[in-house]
Amino acid sequence: MRVLLQAHLDTEKANELIRSGKMPQVMQEIVGAFKPEASYFTATGGVRTWFVVFDVQDSSQMPPLTEPLFEKLGAEVDYTPVMNADDLQKGLAQLK
Template sequence: MRMLLNIRIPHEPFNTLVRNGTIGDVMEKILAEMKPEAAYFTEQNGTRGAILVVDLAEPSQIPAFAEPWFLMLNADCEFRVVMAPEDLRKAGLGALGSKWQ
């Protein structure tokens, strides 16, 4: 199941990791473990953030994707199910529209 993982990273401990030069290693380790389909880094409400697209085979994998961010960076994580255009085509919207008129 394709998920959008929205991550909000507080200033600490991120600032400390930047100052001591270890943030690159931390981020590389997390991303290497997760293997996201896509990863984007951005500002969110005045703090650092990231938006990742990840593929979960089952919901029990959520902790494996969230805990590194929680434990290493004190981050907040939100998961949202997302669809690619081909997924939306398979949704049967025409039949649903007819059924619920």
């Protein structure tokens, strides 16, 4: 299933990683684990935010993917199932 994860990073933890020079490595490891279809970085609500779209085969994948966000970045995380245009068309075709 295609999922959108939104992670709001804790400012203090992120600042500490930036100051120490570790942020690029931490983000590379975290992003790589998701094998994302798409990945975007921005600011929402005044905090650093990461949006990532990726595929989940089983809900048991969620803890090992999400835990580094909590531990290393103090992130607040939301998971939302999402569809692309092809998924939507496939779903709509089933309504007939």
